[in-house]
Amino acid sequence: MPSSFQEMWAELLPVGRHAGSGGYRRFAWTSADTECRDWFREQAAARGLDVETDRNGNQWAWLGDPSAGDAVVTGSHLDSVPDGGAFDGPLGVVSAFAALDELAARGVRPSRPVAVVNFGDEEGARFGLACAGSRLTAGQLTPERAAALRDADGVTLTQAMERAGHDPEAIGPDDERLARIGVFVELHVEQGRHLAGTGSPVGVASAIWPHGRWRFDFRGEANHAGTTRMQDRHDPMPAYAATMLAARERAAAAGARATFGKLLVEPNGVNAVPSLVRAWLDARAADEETLALLLGTIEDAAREHAAREGVEVGLERESFTPVVDFAPALRDELVRLLAARRPYEVPVLPTGAGHDAGILAAKVPTAMLFVRNPTGVSHSPAEHAREDDCVAGVEALADVLEGLACR
Template sequence: MAFEREWGTLAGIGGGGAGGYHRFAWTPADLALRAWFREQAARRDMACEQDRNGNLWAWWGTPGPGAVVTGSHLDSVPGGGAFDGPLGVVSAFLAIDVLRERGVEPARPIAVVDFADEEGARFGVACVGSRLLTGVLTPDDARALRDGDGVTLAEAMRAADADPDALGRDERALERIGSFVEMHVEQGRALDDLGARVGVASAIWPHGRWRCTFHGVADHAGTTRLADRHDPMQPFASTVLAARGMAERFGGLATFGKVRVEPGATNAIPSRVDAWLDCRAPDETTVTRMVKEIGAAARRAAGLHDVRVEVVTESSTPLVEFGDALRDRISAALGGVPALPTGAGHDAGVLSASVPAAMLFVRNPTGVSHSPAEHAETGDCVTGVFALAAVLEDLACR
């Protein structure tokens, strides 16, 4: 098993080390990742193509209906870990190596996919490639997305020699997928607690992103009396605390992880604060109630400081329950493995509304993710590769 060697070919792209990875869509790092993917496909004599939405596909066999598809994504959050996404892509290529070494000849084509912009780190919407593929995200909405520097997705794609005018639901690609199995490092430590190296996903919690904009009045930090201020930072701070309280009250999760302050000067009262709220819970009703209550808390706090607030939905994903038939078949192929829900969103969750989809998880001993401390032991990763190979053989040969 050449896991460490193959893993090492990817490690130097887009950062790494104590600062984590910064692999954002349509940047030089992303283009280098795409080149790596094409090289991996070429080394295995797999035909490689980029679809209309920027997703990359490598084919073992003739592309066509009923294909067994695996893979994940290669992009990262800011300062992200090494395993979130890339583990699924590297493992997919290595699983194909395992099957070839065994002399397996699939009855159906097998494809490895790298979905574009899964994390949404640059343009703010997660799973852009799979959402466009399935029609969940419209082409016009996608093209209009902007990064922190005001660059639109359309402009970024053109700069990378991709065609934003071609974006949209891709019936041809969807018709080829007979089943999709995504391997991913577990973003939690449930498998470690169970003493298991590999598990399957039962469901993905409903989740979404909401932009909260607090409009105040810029002024001098050293001369403006406290009573005369319209400081948007004050109600924002109150809202952060309220969100934590709501999460504890409702048994969900609420996080403000991204904030933009204007004008952004140390000696100036802000005129505006944009903050992005991430909410997740076991059911959609709870997510809705949490967001409603957090919005109400924001408006109450804004009123105390003569500040105006807006709460806008940027993305929302319903509860995903992976189909029993595919999940049970995968578990049986592996001799029975634990099934567990996750609060993390994935391309498999997006695809599940259109094609049979499932997920395999590899143990994460610390449970840490979206951080440079994210980790999986090499032995567990190798176990994951062999597990994925067994699943692909079962789905493509029987």
């Protein structure tokens, strides 16, 4: 018999959880990722769904004939950021299986094919590029660039795939698979507090802010910390630190987001002036013009502070996703389907977080449901959603699937 939402959640909860931090380290193509993939196959098998892994490592569990086309697809991802929370990604996958159970309990049989998907490497925690699985499928990441991606230990993405038992030779665009999809609906925990201020446990997404990742390389000169006079140093660390503070200040002034969340230092010695500070910027804004202006001011600050310290600075864009406006007709249909069975208003809200739904939006009509997050905290072990809100999310997703696939 299929597991209930609570049982599925309990089974998945320990996988990849770090005993010290309490957060999750479910990185792409690691043992924790393999355990998650095994769990996905087991849940699909318990429901009699046909499971396949596509050329890019994404998992699909099918109810009905995939070749019939016009499928209704739902799901999310199971990987995590370093020491991330339990809900970001997995809530959408667990809820998808639970929503199918709810349809079965209602005695409703889909007239269109339905699939649950687990997209691979959504967070980009290991190889530095978010949504790698969906980007490859949608043709937004070339096989050549994907093959060149490396983790902190120098392992390439293709090597990691091979070690996990997946053949990487065929990675790349998958137009045939995308052509099967009529709509894609992703349920996700809200990564913010919009719903927390309302009486609504569930909302519908309107758009995803444009966002990207940029790498700054501040190059100076290694030297002895004890013998090199302050005025003789070519230290990249102060240049980086001043840039980080400038980015924070300018993002706040623009109503945008700027975060330096990853840093590598060489030679990384307590008693050595660094020769290199490599820092990654995550920047997001409500529109592309604001984001471009923000990045320009941060780059200007970096060059100004680098010159002051006598160091060089290089800037490379590693990823960029333009603004995504979800399909208006599909979005409005979701609001109509949900409002018909609920005594509360169903808010429509934008998000600053990227998702696989945003990548697929360029190829197929996509939409998103958000489940209330009482604190708004995400990408942290403190990420949380109440069980009754999660159940409300399952019921909402079931209503959407019934409305889209069962008529």
